[in-house]
Amino acid sequence: MDRKRETWATKAGLILAAAGNAVGLGNLLRFPSKAALYGGGAFMLPYFISLLLLGLPVMLIEWVIGRYAGKRGHGSMTGILGLFFGHASWARAIGSLGVAIPILIVMYYIWIESWTLGFAFLSLFGAMPEPVITSDPHQAMEPFVTFFKTYTAPSFTAGVFLWITLVLNWIILQRGVVKGIEITAKIGMPALIFMGLLLGVISLSTNNWIGIEGLKFIYNLNLSGLKDPMTWIEASGQIFFTLSLGMGAIATYASYVKPKEDVIKAGLWTAGINEFVEVIIGASIAIPAAFAMFGALAIPELAKEGTFRLGFMTMPAILMSLPLGKLLAFVWFILLFIAALTSSLALTQPLVALFEDEMKWSHTRAVTFSMLLVVLGAHLCAYIPNFLDELDFWAGAVFLLLFALIEIIVFIWVFGVENFYRELTLDTSIKLPKSFVYFTGTISPLFIFFIGYFWFSE
Numbered sequence: 001m002d003r004k005r006e007t008w009a010t011k012a013g014l015i016l017a018a019a020g021n022a023v024g025l026g027n028l029l030r031f032p033s034k035a036a037l038y039g040g041g042a043f044m045l046p047y048f049i050s051l052l053l054l055g056l057p058v059m060l061i062e063w064v065i066g067r068y069a070g071k072r073g074h075g076s077m078t079g080i081l082g083l084f085f086g087h088a089s090w091a092r093a094i095g096s097l098g099v100a101i102p103i104l105i106v107m108y109y110i111w112i113e114s115w116t117l118g119f120a121f122l123s124l125f126g127a128m129p130e131p132v133i134t135s136d137p138h139q140a141m142e143p144f145v146t147f148f149k150t151y152t153a154p155s156f157t158a159g160v161f162l163w164i165t166l167v168l169n170w171i172i173l174q175r176g177v178v179k180g181i182e183i184t185a186k187i188g189m190p191a192l193i194f195m196g197l198l199l200g201v202i203s204l205s206t207n208n209w210i211g212i213e214g215l216k217f218i219y220n221l222n223l224s225g226l227k228d229p230m231t232w233i234e235a236s237g238q239i240f241f242t243l244s245l246g247m248g249a250i251a252t253y254a255s256y257v258k259p260k261e262d263v264i265k266a267g268l269w270t271a272g273i274n275e276f277v278e279v280i281i282g283a284s285i286a287i288p289a290a291f292a293m294f295g296a297l298a299i300p301e302l303a304k305e306g307t308f309r310l311g312f313m314t315m316p317a318i319l320m321s322l323p324l325g326k327l328l329a330f331v332w333f334i335l336l337f338i339a340a341l342t343s344s345l346a347l348t349q350p351l352v353a354l355f356e357d358e359m360k361w362s363h364t365r366a367v368t369f370s371m372l373l374v375v376l377g378a379h380l381c382a383y384i385p386n387f388l389d390e391l392d393f394w395a396g397a398v399f400l401l402l403f404a405l406i407e408i409i410v411f412i413w414v415f416g417v418e419n420f421y422r423e424l425t426l427d428t429s430i431k432l433p434k435s436f437v438y439f440t441g442t443i444s445p446l447f448i449f450f451i452g453y454f455w456f457s458e
């Protein structure tokens with residue numbers, strides 16, 4: 001039986017859902033940690049170059065292709081690649097690899113998401129350690145490091161919040177695209193931006209605005225990162241991760257637009273909101289707060305110890321030592337939770353779309369089966385040490401770049417420049433020139449090759 005596919009109910013809802021897809025832990029945790037680890041200003045040039053040469057073009061490709069496929073009843077990479085190759089089984093197999101990437105990511109992503117919810121409640125109800133007032137970062141963080149390790153060991157409490165998070169994701173996906181995902185984004189995204197701005201101002205102004213030095217560290221642009229292959233991999237990987245590209249997560253959301261939606265505008269809005277929450281809000285919270293509390297020397301050291309250090313140990317240690325600390329820590333973790341929730345929905349929806357569109361499963365069956373896989377993966381991440389870091393490097397950076405390469409080749413060269421250009425200029429008020437298609441078809445893949453080559457030859 002062919003069921004009618006849903007479409008986003010309102011334009012604002014569509015933009016907010018897509019922004020919720022892109023804005024996530026990547027913006028508030030992954031970005032500041034990577035930037036700090038790769039030298040702040042040295043990271044930012046490869047980052048902005050990757051945004052322009054790869055991020056924006058691939059964002060537009062995924063929107064255009066998503067609308068094209070949605071009109072024809074497909075929403076997952078499996079269905080989309082199938083559509084382009086006469087539903088050949090090899091094409092569907094490669095497409096399914098694309099769907100596997102977001103599912104691999106959500107397996108660890110949702111485990112982290114559940115910590116944010118757990119930490120939010122524990123902060124508010126006074127179960128977090130008491131802050132130690134000292135300028136020595138090690139001493140200040142000690143109790144929080146122990147707390148984090150005990151919590152994620154995993155503890156019983158962590159298991160409870162993991163299940164709450166899993167069930168919440170199931171409920172929202174089960175309610176569907178409009179009543180579930182769109183409504184969550186309409187409520188969550190404005191709240192997220194408000195809380196982000198609030199914490200940004202608090203971090204920057206701490207200790208008589210010393211926090212601003214942290215922002216300067218990130219924006220002290222310099223050329224030294226350009227020579228380093230790892231900086232390029234991580235910067236371009238971050239662009240893909242943060243914009244949710246290279247795995248069809250954006251294309252899946254785009255497949256639910258109305259047939260005549262202006263997807264170029266939607267794509268630019270998605271990227272614009274995401275970058276605002278990353279390079280303005282994300283850059284203004286964690287690093288500036290750490291600077292204000294512990295000074296410049298602490299930054300490289302904090303960054304070395306991994307992504308979670310900053311968000312789950314440094315940030316609560318700092319916030320809890322301020323007036324209304326428990327409340328501020330609560331706001332920080334709820335901010336992370338909303339960001340993560342609207343992204344974990346987006347990471348799971350491609351698989352739901354695969355089951356519904358390609359296998360014609362009922363909605364409940366599609367959502368439940370997808371979530372069962374996520375439940376299994378999240379438990380593997382919780383119990384196997386290092387599983388999470390490995391997944392993040394391979395699924396969260398390397399495979400994204402590889403799959404983006406496949407997308408560019410198929411959607412521009414196999415589909416054809418003329419066909420792609422026709423779709424690109426359909427129903428939009430922003431007319432891109434044809435040279436944009438040639439540019440994206442050549443420069444973007446060359447850029448990915450260059451990064452790959454650089455990496456292998458290291």
Ligand code: PHE
Binds near residue numbers: 021102243247347
């Ligand atoms: N973009 C999200 C983030 O920054 C992660 C994500 C990737 C979400 C891919 C959906 C799809 O956290």
